Amino acid sequence: MKVEFIPVWKQVTPELADELLAFWKDNNAIADDAAAKQRVPEVVCVARDENGALCGVGTAVIKVLPRLRQPMYYYRQFFAKGLRGQHQELAFFQRCKQVLEAHCAAMETPESLGILLEIENAKIATVYNQAVVPGFDAVFLGYSPRGMQLRASYFNNAVLLPPVRLRTPARAGNPARVNR
Numbered sequence: 001m002k003v004e005f006i007p008v009w010k011q012v013t014p015e016l017a018d019e020l021l022a023f024w025k026d027n028n029a030i031a032d033d034a035a036a037k038q039r040v041p042e043v044v045c046v047a048r049d050e051n052g053a054l055c056g057v058g059t060a061v062i063k064v065l066p067r068l069r070q071p072m073y074y075y076r077q078f079f080a081k082g083l084r085g086q087h088q089e090l091a092f093f094q095r096c097k098q099v100l101e102a103h104c105a106a107m108e109t110p111e112s113l114g115i116l117l118e119i120e121n122a123k124i125a126t127v128y129n130q131a132v133v134p135g136f137d138a139v140f141l142g143y144s145p146r147g148m149q150l151r152a153s154y155f156n157n158a159v160l161l162p163p164v165r166l167r168t169p170a171r172a173g174n175p176a177r178v179n180r
Contacts, residue, residue, distance in 0.1 A: 074088045
């Protein structure tokens with residue numbers, strides 16, 4: 001299958017937004033319409049088949065893991081059934097990473113050090129069972145709260161930013177005390 005990867009980061013048109021919403025709905029990718037609409041501005045690249053039909057989407061949003069205390073793009077990737085098993089996963093991820101890395105490199109202060117991946121696909125998690133997988137460029141960090149592999153793929157020359165200050169929520173029955 002011939003596939004084209006098209007960068008659309010920060011350039012999603014209303015027409016593409018409608019196409020994305022229909023794609024996610026038709027493929028049972030995002031059940032909640034409000035969540036799907038919220039995801040639209042996060043689209044990094046789309047994949048189109050030889051007929052121009054949308055068949056894959058990569059999205060990213062800034063997250064800060066408490067343990068890392070650094071901004072990272074939390075990355076998601078979804079392929080339609082016709083694209084699955086075509087060995088396009090890594091190439092598509094790498095293209096999305098290039099787009100995000102170029103975006104950060106153009107900024108005076110990058111908004112992210114790289115990409116966080118939560119490996120949801122059990123087959124992929126089985127294949128990527130080394131701490132550092134040759135050619136994948138994503139190191140194992142541990143497991144997410146959902147019990148899935150969590151990996152980081154850092155941008156070239158990424159420099160640590162000042163640690164993000166974490167908010168400490170008051171626990172029930174033990175409200176935060178204010179020093180007077």
